[in-house]
Amino acid sequence: xxxxxxxxxxxxxxxxxxxxxxxxxxxxxxxxxxxxxxxxxxxxxxxxxxxxxxxxxxxxxxxxxxxxxxxxxxxxxxxxxxxxxxxxxxxxxxxxxx
Amino acid sequence: xxxxxxxxxxxxxxxxxxxxxxxxxxxxxxxxxxxxxxxxxxxxxxxxxxxxxxxxxxxxxxxxxxxxxxxxxxxxxxxxxxxxxxxxxxxxxxxxxxxxxxxxxxxxxxxxxxxxxxxxxxxxxxxxxxxxxxxxxxxxxxxxxxxxxxxxxxxxxxxxxxxxxxxxxxxxxxxxxxxxxxxxxxxxxxxxxxxxxxxxxxxxxxxxxxxxxxxxxxxxxxxxxxxxxxxxxxxxxxxxxxxxxxxxxxxxxxxxxxxxxxxxxxxxxxxxxxxxxxxxxxxxxxxxxxxxxxxxxxxxxxxxxxxxxxxxxxxxxxxxxxxxxxxxxxxxxxxxxxxxxxxxxxxxxxxxxxxxxxxxxxxxxxxxxxxxxxxxxxxxxxxxxxxxxxxxxxxxxxxxxxxxxxxxxxxxxxxxxxxxxxxxxxxxxxxxxxxxxxxxxxxxxxxxxxxxxxxxxxxxxxxxxxxxxxxx
Numbered sequence: 001x002x003x004x005x006x007x008x009x010x011x012x013x014x015x016x017x018x019x020x021x022x023x024x025x026x027x028x029x030x031x032x033x034x035x036x037x038x039x040x041x042x043x044x045x046x047x048x049x050x051x052x053x054x055x056x057x058x059x060x061x062x063x064x065x066x067x068x069x070x071x072x073x074x075x076x077x078x079x080x081x082x083x084x085x086x087x088x089x090x091x092x093x094x095x096x097x098x
Numbered sequence: 099x100x101x102x103x104x105x106x107x108x109x110x111x112x113x114x115x116x117x118x119x120x121x122x123x124x125x126x127x128x129x130x131x132x133x134x135x136x137x138x139x140x141x142x143x144x145x146x147x148x149x150x151x152x153x154x155x156x157x158x159x160x161x162x163x164x165x166x167x168x169x170x171x172x173x174x175x176x177x178x179x180x181x182x183x184x185x186x187x188x189x190x191x192x193x194x195x196x197x198x199x200x201x202x203x204x205x206x207x208x209x210x211x212x213x214x215x216x217x218x219x220x221x222x223x224x225x226x227x228x229x230x231x232x233x234x235x236x237x238x239x240x241x242x243x244x245x246x247x248x249x250x251x252x253x254x255x256x257x258x259x260x261x262x263x264x265x266x267x268x269x270x271x272x273x274x275x276x277x278x279x280x281x282x283x284x285x286x287x288x289x290x291x292x293x294x295x296x297x298x299x300x301x302x303x304x305x306x307x308x309x310x311x312x313x314x315x316x317x318x319x320x321x322x323x324x325x326x327x328x329x330x331x332x333x334x335x336x337x338x339x340x341x342x343x344x345x346x347x348x349x350x351x352x353x354x355x356x357x358x359x360x361x362x363x364x365x366x367x368x369x370x371x372x373x374x375x376x377x378x379x380x381x382x383x384x385x386x387x388x389x390x391x392x393x394x395x396x397x398x399x400x401x402x403x404x405x406x407x408x409x410x411x412x413x414x415x416x417x418x419x420x421x422x423x424x425x426x427x428x429x430x431x432x433x434x435x436x437x438x439x440x441x442x443x444x445x446x447x448x449x450x451x452x453x454x455x456x457x458x459x460x461x462x463x464x465x466x467x468x469x470x471x472x473x474x475x476x477x478x479x480x481x482x483x484x485x486x487x488x489x490x491x492x493x494x495x496x497x498x499x500x501x502x503x504x505x506x507x508x509x510x511x512x513x514x515x516x517x518x519x520x521x522x523x524x525x526x527x528x529x530x531x532x533x534x535x536x537x538x539x540x541x542x543x544x545x546x547x548x549x550x551x552x553x554x555x556x557x558x559x560x561x562x563x564x565x566x567x568x569x570x
Contacts, residue, residue, distance in 0.1 A: 006280075009276075013269075013273055016269065020262070020266055026258070026262075029262055030262075030265070033262075033265045033266060033268075033269055036266075036269035036270075036272075036273065037268075037269050037272055039273065040269065040272035040273040040275075040276045041272075041276075043273065043276035043277065043280065044276045044279060046280075047276065047279050047280035050280065051280075051283045053283070055279070055284065055285070056276075056279060059227045059275075059276075059279065059285065062227050062230075062231060063227070063230070063272050066230065066231060066234045066268075069234065069238060070234065070238065070265055070268070073238055073241055073242070073261065074261060074265070077241075077245065077254075077257055077258060077261055080245065080248060080254050080257075081254060081258060084251050084254055085251075090258075090262075093254075093255045093258055093259075
């Protein structure tokens with residue numbers, strides 16, 4: 001039974017990676033990153049159940065708090081981008097070519 | 099408990115100072131100059147406190163705080179000193195920079211202090227989630243600093259790239275810690291080490307996957323191959339003092355935590371040393387290739403930062419030896435920080451309005467117009483290239499020696515070859531400054547005496563650090 005949760009978490013994580021790599025919209029990219037963080041949370045909680053300790057739950061809460069801070073910053077950046085270009089397509093931003 | 103708080107004193111000073119500065123920023127009377135002096139003062143006080151801990155020998159060399167979540171070792175203290183010094187010089191050079199570029203508000207300085215508190219926490223963290231939180235405290239502040247010039251499209255693009263990739267790496271790190279937690283039953287480095295010692299690295303697939311993910315996140319933050327592509331763009335988009343801060347303070351923190359993570363157990367090292375070998379070689383040579391092709395000074399320095407990450411990875415490969423203390427890494431970080439910060443401090447008052455001077459050609463003939471600044475820049479460049487008697491030379495010397503002691507002779511030779519290649523782009527700027535006729539006069543009035551003063555202090559540091567004896 002525990003395995004199912006782990007598989008789900010891995011699937012969610014992979015979906016997040018695909019979203020970051022394949023999608024061109026800044027919003028979708030940030031949403032995919034949130035998905036990856038939540039996949040990690042699910043894994044934490046599942047492993048906490050496996051080890052029968054509360055550590056994993058606490059760690060998941062911490063990750064959520066950090067994810068919220070990151071989301072706030074990401075939204076601010078999205079607004080800034082929209083002010084500059086009027087679009088949220090990552091292809092528009094190609095001034096820097098490393 | 100009191101003892102725990104005492105160990106954290108520099109961190110508490112910087113953190114509380116950052117919050118105070120943030121609150122004080124709401125008053126109009128706090129000009130950004132005053133804020134600069136304030137943050138420089140906070141960094142100076144925290145530096146002195148940290149220094150007094152280092153000198154007072156009664157503190158055990160390796161003391162745990164908060165139930166083993168944080169550890170204050172000699173290595174973390176040295177890294178803390180470097181970070182605080184970086185913060186101090188960044189505050190003063192920003193003050194000069196923002197006299198010419200008007201996009202500053204006083205919150206800028208509180209953000210530098212927040213970033214420094216994240217970095218300090220990172221050097222001491224001995225638990226995966228603390229590492230994650232410290233990493234994010236540092237990164238979130240640095241993201242904002244990179245995009246501080248809101249009217250500038252380039253800096254906005256830089257913050258987008260950095261935020262997207264940084265958050266991606268952060269997600270990898272959390273997933274990695276979740277897997278490691280699943281395998282070892284704890285996120286504390288000590289417990290993970292015990293687990294590895296009894297079961298070995300390859301016992302559980304979760305451990306392998308988790309350690310791999312964490313390693314990816316660290317390599318990304320340390321700007322190592324194959325995760326180096328963002329560095330040049332982000333450093334180029336950020337304003338000069340922020341770039342200097344990122345190149346020195348952030349790198350110090352990341353390598354401190356990277357070394358702390360690697361020393362937890364022999365089993366972990368054995369598996370990773372081979373990979374780190376190839377990664378460090380590729381990082382050095384790819385970094386050199388990128389640096390040689392650059393016309394812009396800032397982009398060249400960013401690419402040379404990749405090369406220096408490669409040298410530091412050599413030092414990490416030598417972690418495998420028995421008596422690893424981190425002193426080689428700390429020494430190299432200090433030497434590199436002095437040189438890089440110096441050059442960025444000089445650029446922050448020589449760069450002109452809106453960073454008009456960017457390329458090598460813009461600095462032609464600087465030696466005639468500003469002989470002292472040109473001499474200082476030359477010292478920093480020679481230190482980064484590794485010419486004696488500068489700190490950079492001694493740093494490279496220790497790293498190569500430790501690699502040979504660890505039996506990695508190939509790596510040592512490749513390091514020397516890379517260091518010779520890197521002369522090409524460092525000397526190019528010196529040639530431009532000394533052997534070309536000036537196209538302009540560089541005669542804007544000096545608006546602040548702090549940045550030039552810092553530059554000369556850093557020149558002294560470059561020589562002083564090279565005299566500091568360490569045991570390899």
